[in-house]
Amino acid sequence: xxxxxxxxxxxxxxxxxxxxxxxxxxxxxxxxxxxxxxxxxxxxxxxxxxxxxxxxxxxxxxxxxxxxxxxxxxxxxxxxxxxxxxxxxxxxxxxxxxxxxxxxxxxxxxxxxxxxxxxxxxxxxxxxxxxxxxxxxxxxxxxxxxxxxxxxxxxxxxxxxxxxxxxxxxxxxxxxxxxxxxxxxxxxxxxxxxxxxxxxxxxxxxxxxxxxxxxxxxxxxxxxxxxxxxxxxxxxxxxxxxxxxxxxxxxxxxxxxxxxxxxxxxxxxxxxxxxxxxxxxxxxxxxxxxxxxxxxxxxxxxxxxxxxxxxxxxxxxxxxxxxxxxxxxxxxxxxxxxxxxxxxxxxxxxxxxxxxxxxxxxxxxxxxxxxxxxxxxxxxxxxxxxxxxxxxxxxxxxxxxxxxxxxxxxxxxxxxxxxxxxxxxxxxxxxxxxxxxxxxxxxxxxxxx
Ligand code: UDX
Numbered sequence: 001x002x003x004x005x006x007x008x009x010x011x012x013x014x015x016x017x018x019x020x021x022x023x024x025x026x027x028x029x030x031x032x033x034x035x036x037x038x039x040x041x042x043x044x045x046x047x048x049x050x051x052x053x054x055x056x057x058x059x060x061x062x063x064x065x066x067x068x069x070x071x072x073x074x075x076x077x078x079x080x081x082x083x084x085x086x087x088x089x090x091x092x093x094x095x096x097x098x099x100x101x102x103x104x105x106x107x108x109x110x111x112x113x114x115x116x117x118x119x120x121x122x123x124x125x126x127x128x129x130x131x132x133x134x135x136x137x138x139x140x141x142x143x144x145x146x147x148x149x150x151x152x153x154x155x156x157x158x159x160x161x162x163x164x165x166x167x168x169x170x171x172x173x174x175x176x177x178x179x180x181x182x183x184x185x186x187x188x189x190x191x192x193x194x195x196x197x198x199x200x201x202x203x204x205x206x207x208x209x210x211x212x213x214x215x216x217x218x219x220x221x222x223x224x225x226x227x228x229x230x231x232x233x234x235x236x237x238x239x240x241x242x243x244x245x246x247x248x249x250x251x252x253x254x255x256x257x258x259x260x261x262x263x264x265x266x267x268x269x270x271x272x273x274x275x276x277x278x279x280x281x282x283x284x285x286x287x288x289x290x291x292x293x294x295x296x297x298x299x300x301x302x303x304x305x306x307x308x309x310x311x312x313x314x315x316x317x318x319x320x321x322x323x324x325x326x327x328x329x330x331x332x333x334x335x336x337x338x339x340x341x342x343x344x345x346x347x348x349x350x351x352x353x354x355x356x357x358x359x360x361x362x363x364x365x366x367x368x369x370x371x372x373x374x375x376x377x378x379x380x381x382x383x384x385x386x387x388x389x390x391x392x393x394x395x396x397x398x399x400x401x402x403x404x405x406x407x408x409x410x411x412x413x414x415x416x417x418x419x420x421x422x423x424x425x426x427x428x429x430x431x432x433x434x435x436x437x438x439x440x441x442x443x444x445x446x447x448x449x
Pocket of ligand 1: 154155156157158159214217221254255256257258259261262263264265266267326327
């Protein structure tokens with residue numbers, strides 16, 4: 001099929017590349033000249049495992065093309081994806097201006113061409129309930145083009161976006177037009193393994209499904225993070241509780257990992273938006289308020305723990321921060337726990353050294369010379385009073401800890417992701433503070449003393 005993707009950001013690029021790889025002809029429209037040049041040079045502007053290779057393969061075969069000419073790009077398009085940003089406004093509501101202007105531009109281009117066939121406009125961007133219906137009514141008034149609007153929320157995770165896109169556990173389509181539903185069914189056909197995984201529903205249901213999914217996942221994390229306080233109070237282990245409840249088929253094991261709070265471009269934004277969507281129908285949503293409060297508190301609690309357990313005043317202490325990305329396998333620092341934790345540490349007068357395998361350049365834009373930057377975790381820990389681990393990069397679990405301990409002023413690790421092995425910490429002489437788990441005492445140091 002002929003597909004146009006308006007907006008080659010994270011979602012647009014992944015979606016377009018994956019659709020090209022299953023045989024569709026995809027044209028990506030990008031207005032940002034710098035990003036467009038990168039794409040036209042055959043480079044992927046973001047770090048996402050597997051994307052660069054798949055993009056290049058389809059770009060060189062001509063299956064995937066890029067342009068800034070929206071008019072030419074929608075000319076023969078049967079399906080047009082709107083993948084522009086819907087960022088939060090300062091008051092937490094959603095900024096719809098990019099989506100509205102992109103939709104208008106597409107329809108103007110379609111109307112000028114007097115196409116007789118129906119184009120399906122697909123809203124991939126996460127938008128508040130009611131938006132697709134409003135957009136459809138707006139377009140009906142604005143244009144004579146024959147368009148249908150469907151909502152098709154994306155459930156991609158950064159770091160595994162290509163896999164998530166090519167092996168979706170469900171495809172949700174919201175709308176009112178059976179013709180548009182059929183078009184979407186045809187588009188996604190190679191990816192549909194079981195018919196029940198292709199779901200059609202009302203626009204509003206599809207829109208709310210996206211918010212509900214992210215809020216539910218964020219709620220699980222916040223619930224577990226709140227439980228860490230009880231674990232620390234009573235000497236229980238949050239990891240045992242995770243296994244204990246995760247084995248219940250009704251609960252399941254995913255998204256129950258405690259730590260210093262969730263981040264990223266979706267959970268914080270979507271949970272905050274749900275609060276406002278609730279207010280818009282006169283409801284103060286206590287549940288989503290609690291999810292956010294716990295998440296905020298958890299980062300502060302992490303820093304307070306450092307302050308209490310450091311064994312010296314935090315002002316003037318040197319803290320090594322391992323991990324700046326909001327999670328492993330990405331260079332994305334949006335709403336990353338590291339943003340808050342580093343700020344709190346600096347405010348308390350600590351000196352911060354920081355490292356990350358992928359996200360350091362992005363974080364340098366934020367903290368500039370307020371932070372000392374290190375190329376790797378070993379040099380980062382050198383001469384510091386403690387390590388604060390904030391991203392669960394797998395390579396952090398296999399470091400030469402004994403060697404690292406020997407270079408630190410005091411071998412202490414505060415594990416904000418509960419990803420290090422307790423036995424390794426014990427054997428290598430670290431004082432180890434995970435979240436909601438019993439502390440590993442530095443017995444080697446005691447023995448030496
Ligand atoms: C999320 C949703 O998973 C995805 O479906 C949606 O389309 C976009 O938002 P993403 O933001 O890529 O994806 O990250 P995800 O893997 O869900 O992790 C989000 C945050 O939660 C990260 O900061 C991660 O460290 C944290 N997390 C995740 C936990 O703290 N504990 C967990 O058990 C899982």
